[in-house]
Amino acid sequence: MNASDVIVIGAGPSGVIAALRAAELGARTTLVTRSEFGGMAANDGPVPVRTLAQAARLLRGARTLDRFGISVGTPVLDYSRLLERVRIVVEETRCHSAFRSEIDRLGVTLIEHAGDARFVDAHTIETQSGLQMQAEKIILCAGGTSRRLSVPGAELTATHSDAWALKEIPRSILVIGGGMTGAQVASIFHAFGSRILLFQRAARILPDEDEDVSTAVATAFRDAGMVVRESFGDIDSFERTSSGVRMNFSRGAEQESVHAELIVLAIGWVADVRGLNLPAAGVQTDARGYIAVDASQRTSTSHIFAAGDITGRWMLVPQAIQDGWVAATNAVRGTFEVLDNVVCPTGGFTDPEYASVGLTERQARESHDVVSAVVRFDATTRTIIDDRTAGFCKLLVERGTRQILGCHVVGERAVEIVQIVAVVMSSRLRVDELVRVPLSFPTYTGILARTAYRAVDQLGLPARWIPT
Known part of the structure; x- marks a missing residue:
């Protein structure tokens, strides 16, 4: 032994x-x-998911090359080759x-x-x-x-792990659960060509995010052609059909059904x-x-x-x-060490990306005197250059201390932008100190400087202007 x-x-x-x-x-x-x-992170989580998300991102980028005067043929996804790339990335991550x-x-x-x-x-x-x-x-x-359901026919559904291991792209996918995992499954396979139906039992997708983030992502999904349905009711059963799986559900006395080639459960962990x-x-x-x-x-x-x-x-x-x-x-x-006041940035590699750190606006206003500053992505230089003008950056600042309470971003490089704010919050840098940091120009983090400047202006404080 x-x-x-x-x-x-x-x-x-x-x-x-x-x-x-x-x-x-x-x-x-x-x-x-x-x-x-x-573990899951390397073999069934962020590493393979981000690899698939990168492929989706490249497909979307290829479809807009003509805006920069670049002519190419219609991009075609070879899913088997993409899965091989995922396998290589996972293996290299594990080994190296x-x-x-x-x-x-x-x-x-x-x-x-x-x-x-x-x-x-x-x-x-x-x-x-x-x-x-x-x-x-x-x-x-x-x-x-992955959490599973106990309703009749639940064995006919798949998990996000099954979705990543598919051998070909389904014509249609019903994703049940609009949290981080469900949103990523929906966004990635929509880019790959699947018809996506995203069903969320709660009143909004991404329910843990700031309400403006949830609204922006849901709107972007719908504008892209996905079906997004919140507060859909209770699932009664699943049944196999000749071309997929049907979900029967009800809301009060009203009964409905929806069909897809594949149903993916993303209802929790x-x-x-x-x-x-x-x-x-x-x-x-x-x-x-x-x-x-x-x-x-x-x-x-x-x-x-x-x-x-x-x-x-x-x-x-x-x-x-x-x-x-x-x-x-x-x-x-043999100690009792703890981590206090940990700043925890989060984000999803959807289209558009979203990310957050700290309190949502609703949470912040419950116990603080808050200034909320917002700058949209169509108002900053780098986002205009790259033709990535959809999205916004929001900073929540406590009026008395000038400390940043939260940051919420939707748009290109959102996850990277929020990491900067996490460092700022951890170091207790005030927003009027942040605005004096000369960030490189033109960059995506420039929108953060622009939003900090707007917050400082709303606070009635003097600030050095940084062009972004």
Whole structure:
């Protein structure tokens, strides 16, 4: 039986960072993964998704080349070749990631393709491949899995993972769920030529985003030809047809149905605790089925920690990385370190892109005296040059402190623009200080300088003008 100081289960972002941190602190560390190194992020999440999104972006760009005097034929997608590109990108990310080299350098024992891991007791782990291991501390980073429905015919539906693994482009796709994942599936396959129907049970798609972001993205989707339907009601059943799948649904007494060649569920993410045998270790889950942890990432069993999607706290890569670092630090050192006031930028690689950091306008106005400054993408130089004039940048600033409370962007390079604001917020730079930073011209981040200037003007403060 192998013995370690720390066993980390799951080699996604939180697990890899937890293993690196534990080894860095001197612990004999074993990292166990069900399948491949990199977890969902590298193999079924941001890496393959962003690769497909890049292909969609290139297709859209090719269709507008004539605006710059470039004549080419009609772009045609060879989906099998694109999937090969996705496979290559995933493999290169897995093999050449700096994290993988650090795992080797720090002497972490990596066990891949171990199958499901389960607790035998609170200090012993047994893998599906038959390996038994013991450790003083255990960190659970097994991630999450797509939420499924329990209505009749639900087995006829697919998940986002199935969508990425398609061998050819469906003629039509019904995407159920208008959050980040559903919006990305819809946007990517629309660019590939599928007829898209995006159904959202809530009153708006991207319900966690600022309302202006949700409205702008929904409008752009509809203008592009997608069917976007919010507040559609309750799903009653699915049934197979000769050309796909039909969803039967109802709202009150009114019953309807909709048909597509493929139906993709994107209705949420649940903790992947299958087979872990948590009761054997005394590890408790919360009411939603996620592993319950305190602020220091400890579970109900004091020497067992959890981080990342399995805790249900953020479900995003950057935050999973931070959780893994905290969990490993506390596991090895026996401390109760926590991360306070973490700035968490998020975004989706849709068309148009969107991204946010901090409070939405509704949240900010509940407890702050807020200045809201907005600049549209058709009012800045670089966006006009690149013919990417759809979108806006919004800054929310507290009047008294001049601190940025939130930023929301829809449009080209939105995700990159918001990263700058995350740094500004983390460093507590005031908006009147930000406006004095001489950003390069002409750039997409120029819209941020322009929006900061507008906020400063609304505050009645003097500011240096930066042309953008």
